[in-house]
Amino acid sequence: MATLPAEPLSAAQASTSLTQGLSDAEAARRLHVHGPNEVLDHEQRSLLRTLRGVLAEPMFLMLLVAAGIYLVLGDLGEGLLLAFFAVVSVALVVFQERRSEHALDALRVLSSPKARVVRSGRVVRIPSRELVPGDIFWVAEGERVAADGVVRDTVALRVDESLLTGESVPVGKRVLTPSGSPGDRDDDSECVYASTLVVAGRALVEAVATGSDTRVGGIGRSLATIETAPTPLERHLRRLVRVFGVLAAMVCTVIVVTYGWLRGDWMQGLLSALAIGMAMLPEEFPMALAVFLSLGAWRLAKIQVLARRPAVIEALGSATVLCVDKTGTLTENRMRLSWLVTDDAEVQMAPGINPPPSVLLLLEFAVLASRPESADPMDRAVLSLGSTMLTGSDALHPDWTLTREFPLSAELLAMSLAWTDGAGQLHIAAKGAPEAIAELCHLDPIRKQTLLGRVKALADRGLRVLAVARGAAPNGVEVGSPRDFAFELLGLAAFHDPLRASVPAAVAQAREAGIAVAMITGDHSATAVAIGREAGIDTEAGVLTGADIEAMGEVALAEAVRRVRVFARVMPAQKLKLVLALRRNGETVAMTGDGVNDAPALKAAHVGIAMGVRGTDVAREAAGLVLLDEDFGRIVGGIRMGRRIFDNLRKVMTYITAIHVPLAGLALLPLLIGLPPLMLPVHVVLTEMVIDPVCSLAFEGAAEAPGLMQRPPRRTDDGLVGWSMLWQGLTQGGWLLAATLAIYFVALDLGRAVDVARTLAVVGLTLGNLMLVGGNVCLGIGLKALVGAHARAYWTVAGIAGATLATAMWEPGMRQLLHFALPTATDLALSLATVALAVGAGITWSAWLNNRTTGLPSTLQGR
Incomplete structure (x- = not known):
């Protein structure tokens, strides 16, 4: 049933209103009164919600338990130090999450749909969120209606209202009766509703409700309590963390019982168990993924490529064929x-x-x-x-x-x-x-x-x-x-329609990267071949027309698209056939499109790319990427950025795996072989203070590998988290564990005090940690990755970590809190040299193992 908050215009008023619309001043006044035309986004995480999530994390809870135990034991200094670290860890996580949320806020602004509105006698395009009641706006085939309104003029308008009614049959619309009454109020045929889809025709609409006052806004309020389901990759990483968490809990239980039963020191056993639990829990996995994907999407948006779904960033690096429209993508669309x-x-x-x-x-x-x-x-x-x-x-x-x-x-x-x-x-x-x-x-x-x-x-x-x-x-x-x-x-x-100046270079770059470029157009075959030749697209195999595609069977078409790169007189339905034929050949397909009928092809492609300016809402919803300025060069730039993001995400996952090997080993192995505890909770937290920021700062901002766009596309079965990455991490971490454990064992064997041996091992672990970061950042790039603006975050974290450790060793109060002692310069130098050699050997060996597995040159190991 239609609900109109204001009486419709009379015929005389309508005539003036339709051509003039609201003035800019009146529209601004109404925007202030009614607010933006948007439904409250319940996906956004407020600061309070972020804090609640952090405070429920196992790592934070274990840290609080450890601080409480020290306070119960009367060790006020160590208890307060752990409490301080708890606050710092919360601040780090909140910083990272808010950084990601701000990136997503920027994306929401970029992806805000546009509306064609009559303002002061001119038709202008404005963000839909600026639409106000009383605005006169256009809707056309393939667009989402921007606000609830009444139809003032129309040509064969039909609207899919299934999201409101569940009825899949499009509804025909007619003009509001000119008598001054809205006709039969039980009949919605004169009204359109926000977020419904225009499937045919076009119309001039007067907005009567915006934002939360619309019908879909009422539905949106009911969604506040519904949580968004995680992606398969997120579920996989959470499951991985959960497995490690269960394993850590079992080990902790055994340590507490064994330590307390054999040595009679239940409190020390509990503290050691907490240290082991914190060391074994790789909670950085899901956080690194969230930070990388949100900031990666933000980086893509800066080069005018909007990623609507995070998973598409992973698919970008493996694209083998780019199927692009001619008009507006290769050419300027300036007829x-x-x-x-x-x-x-x-x-x-x-x-x-x-x-x-x-x-x-x-x-x-x-x-x-x-x-x-x-x-x-x-x-x-x-x-x-x-x-x-x-x-x-x-x-x-x-x-x-x-x-x-x-x-x-x-x-x-x-x-x-x-x-x-x-x-x-x-x-x-x-x-x-x-x-x-x-x-x-x-x-x-x-x-x-x-x-x-x-x-x-x-x-x-x-x-x-x-x-x-x-x-x-x-x-x-x-x-x-x-x-x-x-x-x-x-x-x-x-x-x-002149070719865009950037196209020949971008096509050449794509082909150099092992990506075939295919042009699809509705133009004449000769026009298509001429433009294709000018753009640098391979035209030697000739051209396939839409009629040819229709006449071919699946096998013949799949064989033809192995060679042909120019397709002319192609209708949208035939794009889907092309995508399916390319997929049958094992290609990873990226496809551009802008019309309603392009949606099936965009959805069938591994990477659907919709046009941001001339594209329909349907095409944008079916696509994983939206090209904001519709330049082919942006697609190639998006692939470059996608490869870089994926490379760096693989590197950070390898690093997280690597650093948790010595962290857990140093907490557990001394106890198993009868040595005094090495890693106490405070030492684990000190290491975590380095791990957390480098995950989202040093790795996320790392430079791209040279030759990034000269190597072939990544294999589709080469996932984000695979055995190759785990083996590299275990190898690197194993060498660091062996070195630091040897330092601890040899120091004790030579008669050094426990606190001196612990200091040497923890300082070695910290240096090894920073070297693991630097080594993994440099993989595929070389030492120049640690020079320049990209490396500023790494050196900042390294400087803070080094200054903290130096203070902890030379300041008596800090030494007592951390159970450290001042080692000799010779012992310290030998320890650091041992760790440096071990980390270098671990990174070299892991790269060699990966090279044997993949058969790629070592310069490409950043993949």
């Missing part, structure tokens, strides 16, 4: 009507020319075949030239009324518009693919051959060619199809 061709003239459009009457007639009907408010670049080019060349003549027909539209379809690649003049006479104008117009005009074979020859000559120059015809309706006969009219061919209109 200019450059030639008009009739039977007796061929005129290049230029200022000051005086074309013959046949060319002016051709232009007149080209204008009549273009929708007056069209957003199509060719329509705009025709209308612009028509308004310049036909002004002052009677060829613009301002008194004619658009009576009916026959849109372009898969069966007929032409559109026709029917106009009624002041005397009631019907006039028909059509434009479209020359083959389709030739069919409408029933050309004889000779004239058709002549027409297509001219088309090819123009297309060979890289021009996009349309044919134009005028028609007459049979007297007294109701027509149901353009084929029912009697059409007369008037000539050809040829458009020039």
Whole structure:
């Protein structure tokens, strides 16, 4: 049932309102009163919600328990120190989560949909969140309705309201009755609702409710208590952490019981168990993933590529084929009507020319075949030239009324518009693919051959060619199809759409990266080949047309797309066939699209890429990426960024695995072999103070590997967390564990005090930790990765860690709190040299193992 908060306009008021809309000042006032046109986002994590999540983490709880035990034992200093570390750990996690949330906030602003609104007599595009009640806005096929409203003018509007009603059949809409009442209030046919989808036609709508006042806003309020399900990768990492957590709990229980039973020191056993538990728990896995994906999506957005789903970042690095539209992606989508061709003239459009009457007639009907408010670049080019060349003549027909539209379809690649003049006479104008117009005009074979020859000559120059015809309706006969009219061919209109300057270099870069580039267009084959050749796309195998694709079976098409890289006269439904054929060949497909009918192909592709400016909402929802400025170079830049993000995420996962081996080993092994405890809770936390920031700062900001875009795409079965990565981490961590444990054991064997041996081992572990970070950051890049702006975070963390350890050794109060003692310079130097050699050997050996597994050069081990 429709609910209209305000009485509709009278017919006189509506006429003024529809053309003028609200003034900017009035719109600003209403925006202040009603608030933004957006439903409260319950996905956003507030600071309080972030804090609640952190305080429930096992690591934080174990830290509090350890601090409580020290306080119970009367060790006020150590208890307060652990409590301080607890606060610092909370601050670090909150910083990382808020950093991620701010990145996501920036993405939400970028991804905010746009609305075409009438403001002060002009049609402008504004963010939908700025729409206010009383605004007059346009909706068209493939768009989501921006606000609840009433229909003021429409052409065959049909809306899918299934998200509100559950009914999948689109609903036809009509104009609000002009009597001043909204008609039957039980009938929604005069109303449209926010977030519903326009599946056909277009309309002018008056907004009556925005934001939380809309119907979908009411539904949104009920979603506040529903949690979003984690992705499979997130579930996998959480399961991994849970397994380690259960294992840590079992080990802790055994340690407490064994230590207390054999030595009678239950409190020390509990503290040792807590240290082991904290050391074994790799809680950084899910946090690193969340930080990397959110900041990675933010980095992609900075190069005008919006990642709608985090998983697409992983898929970017493995793309092997890029299927891209020509118009607007490879070209500038800045059409200019450059030639008009009739039977007796061929005129290049230029200022000051005086074309013959046949060319002016051709232009007149080209204008009549273009929708007056069209957003199509060719329509705009025709209308612009028509308004310049036909002004002052009677060829613009301002008194004619658009009576009916026959849109372009898969069966007929032409559109026709029917106009009624002041005397009631019907006039028909059509434009479209020359083959389709030739069919409408029933050309004889000779004239058709002549027409297509001219088309090819123009297309060979890289021009996009349309044919134009005028028609007459049979007297007294109701027509149901353009084929029912009697059409007369008037000539050809040829458009020039220049190639984007960045395209040849970007195509060359993609091919160098092992990625094939395929061009898909609705243009003539000769135009497609000319543009493809200019862009640097492989045209040697020729061109496949939509008709060819339809005629081929699955096997033949799969074989053809192994070689062919240019596809012409392709309809959206045939894009899906191309995607499926490429997938059958084992390719990882990235596909661009903008229309409603492109959605199946975008969804079937491994990486669907929707157009941000001219794309429909349906296409954007089906795609994983949205190209904000529709430049092909951005796609290649997105692949480069995606490869870098994936590389760095693999590196941080390897590092987390590596550092937890010595951390857990040093906490557990001394107890198992009868040595005094080495790692106490405070030492584990000191190490965690290094691990947490480097995960999201040093690794996330690491530079890309040289040759990143010269190596082949990553294999699709090479996942984020795999055995290769785990073995590398275990190898690196094993060497560091062996070195630090040896330092502790040898120091005790040489008669050094326990606190001295502990100091040497913990200092060695910290140096080894920082070296593991540096070594993994350098993999595939070299030592230059530790120089420059990218390395600033690493050196900051290293400097703070070094200063903290130096203070802990030389300041008596800190030494007592940490159970340290001041070692000799010789012992310290030997310990650090031992750790440095061990870490270097571990990283070298892990790279060698990975090289044997993958068969790739060591310079590519950052993959």
